[in-house]
Amino acid sequence: xxxxxxxxxxxxxxxxxxxxxxxxxxxxxxxxxxxxxxxxxxxxxxxxxxxxxxxxxxxxxxxxxxxxxxxxxxxxxxxxxxxxxxxxxxxxxxxxxxxxxxxxxxxxxxxxxxxxxxxxxxxxxxxxxxxxxxxxxxxxxxxxxxxxxxxxxxxxxxxxxxxxxxxxxxxxxxxxxxxxxxxxxxxxxxxxxxxxxxxxxxxxxxxxxxxxxxxxxxxxxxxxxxxxxxxxxxxxxxxxxxxxxxxxxxxxxxxxxxxxxxxxxxxxxxxxxxxxxxxxxxxxxxxxxxxxxxxxxxxxxxxxxxxxxxxxxxxxxxxxxxxxxxxxxxxxxxxxxxxxxxxxxxxxxxxxxxxxxxxxxxxxxxxxxxxxxxxxxxxxxxxxxxxxxxxxxxxxxxxxxxxxxxxxx
Amino acid sequence: xxxxxxxxxxxxxxxxxxxxxxxxxxxxxxxxxxxxxxxxxxxxxxxxxxxxxxxxxxxxxxxxxxxxxxxxxxxxxxxx
Numbered sequence: 001x002x003x004x005x006x007x008x009x010x011x012x013x014x015x016x017x018x019x020x021x022x023x024x025x026x027x028x029x030x031x032x033x034x035x036x037x038x039x040x041x042x043x044x045x046x047x048x049x050x051x052x053x054x055x056x057x058x059x060x061x062x063x064x065x066x067x068x069x070x071x072x073x074x075x076x077x078x079x080x081x082x083x084x085x086x087x088x089x090x091x092x093x094x095x096x097x098x099x100x101x102x103x104x105x106x107x108x109x110x111x112x113x114x115x116x117x118x119x120x121x122x123x124x125x126x127x128x129x130x131x132x133x134x135x136x137x138x139x140x141x142x143x144x145x146x147x148x149x150x151x152x153x154x155x156x157x158x159x160x161x162x163x164x165x166x167x168x169x170x171x172x173x174x175x176x177x178x179x180x181x182x183x184x185x186x187x188x189x190x191x192x193x194x195x196x197x198x199x200x201x202x203x204x205x206x207x208x209x210x211x212x213x214x215x216x217x218x219x220x221x222x223x224x225x226x227x228x229x230x231x232x233x234x235x236x237x238x239x240x241x242x243x244x245x246x247x248x249x250x251x252x253x254x255x256x257x258x259x260x261x262x263x264x265x266x267x268x269x270x271x272x273x274x275x276x277x278x279x280x281x282x283x284x285x286x287x288x289x290x291x292x293x294x295x296x297x298x299x300x301x302x303x304x305x306x307x308x309x310x311x312x313x314x315x316x317x318x319x320x321x322x323x324x325x326x327x328x329x330x331x332x333x334x335x336x337x338x339x340x341x342x343x344x345x346x347x348x349x350x351x352x353x354x355x356x357x358x359x360x361x362x363x364x365x366x367x368x369x370x371x372x373x374x375x376x377x378x379x380x381x382x383x384x385x386x387x388x389x390x391x392x393x394x395x396x397x398x399x400x401x402x403x404x405x406x407x408x409x
Numbered sequence: 410x411x412x413x414x415x416x417x418x419x420x421x422x423x424x425x426x427x428x429x430x431x432x433x434x435x436x437x438x439x440x441x442x443x444x445x446x447x448x449x450x451x452x453x454x455x456x457x458x459x460x461x462x463x464x465x466x467x468x469x470x471x472x473x474x475x476x477x478x479x480x481x482x483x484x485x486x487x488x489x
Contacts, residue, residue, distance in 0.1 A: 011444065022483065023414070023482060023483070026443070027443050027444045027455075028414055028443045028444055028455045028457070028482055029444065109488075130488070131486050131487040131488065132487065132488050132489065133487060133488070133489055134489045135488075135489055136488040136489065154487075156487075180485075180487060183486075183487045184481065184485055184486050184487050185481075187486045187487065188481050188483070188486060191483075191486070198486075200483075200486060200488055201483055201486060204483070235488065235489055236484055236485070236488070280450075282448075282450055282451060283446070283448070284418075284446060284448075284451060284453055286418055286451055286478065287418055287478045287480050295489050296488075296489025297489060298489060299484065299485045299488065299489075300485055301416075301478075301480035301481070301484045301485045302484055302485070303483055303484030303485075304484075305484075345489070
């Protein structure tokens with residue numbers, strides 16, 4: 001790509017050619033795509049973006065691949081909805097929900113995998129792979145199918161049947177008999193051993209760039225400005241750092257005037273290494289063994305945890321640890337007020353938002369975006385205890401008695 | 410000889426102990442530190458290990474037993 005100069009080590013700054021590599025040979029720091037922003041500035045404008053497709057590829061000047069060859073099933077340009085009902089409930093008068101459950105496989109992972117699979121084709125891989133307990137599996141399987149690639153999706157064999165079938169419908173899914181650590185270790189070994197495009201290993205520098213599109217969309221959909229606050233669910237921390245990067249790039253290029261957004265980390269109690277590091281004032285999160293119902297946030301050793309803590313500190317953001325019991329409450333609150341059924345990670349975000357509003361970290365009139373990363377239909381078991389239904393006989397009398405609570409004479 | 414890149418995270422009470430030296434002495438493993446941060450509360454070291462697969466597995470199991478958190482350089486791969 002003309003706009004990409006190199007892969008650059010985030011730690012020591014060494015440059016590498018654009019290849020399927022992810023770590024600096026010298027210091028083992030992570031590699032990140034390094035762009036020629038002067039060249040981009042000459043080609044990009046609000047108008048050029050608006051003339052583009054209604055997907056993440058409208059921002060391809062700032063992505064590591066061209067829209068012409070994109071593996072595209074329609075990721076991106078998800079709704080940004082004014083959330084007045086939820087806002088009223090929380091005392092926030094300027095609240096928005098970015099609903100990434102509206103992506104093709106119902107989560108934000110379509111953004112990152114669309115970029116990773118496009119690069120995988122460019123690098124002439126014939127197989128695309130990932131290890132996942134949910135959203136990433138579906139996104140990788142779907143994009144692999146669209147690209148006509150062999151797909152290797154590794155899933156722990158004890159995962160809920162619905163999630164397995166939701167990914168398997170697109171093609172090959174491999175169930176691994178083993179726990180979380182076993183699947184991690186196997187995939188780490190396979191990633192070293194096979195010439196596959198592993199989306200979050202050797203494709204990681206490209207894959208993670210896809211998340212920047214959320215930052216771009218927020219700015220565009222708000223009328224070309226950055227919000228004052230964004231609340232982001234954190235797993236590896238990649239999404240968090242890239243939403244921030246997207247907003248900063250737009251400001252740097254003059255697409256928006258400034259990006260002084262405060263970035264807020266949302267994590268569940270059962271897996272909160274990044275939020276805990278922020279709260280304790282420690283730069284580097286300590287690894288944990290995840291034990292949370294928010295499975296999509298269950299990353300005990302977060303690769304971008306340290307960078308996320310740094311950004312939250314730098315922007316005047318925060319880190320919130322949400323009790324497990326509040327996750328389903330958050331899901332229900334969003335559903336009942338805004339008609340959006342989110343996954344458990346979204347429950348973590350809404351409960352974080354509630355705490356930040358209550359504590360005055362977010363002021364009543366400050367423009368705030370809560371990022372909803374996936375649909376609740378994939379995690380139905382999480383809300384079993386907080387929703388109730390009524391069963392009646394097929395008679396008006398039974399309806400009046402049980403549903404309306406009307407005394408019958 | 411196989412290589413493995415890992416991150417060790419040390420608790421406060423382990424910071425003064427020469428765990429990496431002991432790893433190289435007790436096992437047939439060559440240790441090569443690439444990046445580190447030693448702080449007051451926690452410390453981490455990113456390093457490369459060279460040795461047979463079995464010896465590295467044994468060595469890492471021993472390090473874990475000592476109370477050091479061992480994680481893959483790329484962090485957890487299994488994502489949601």
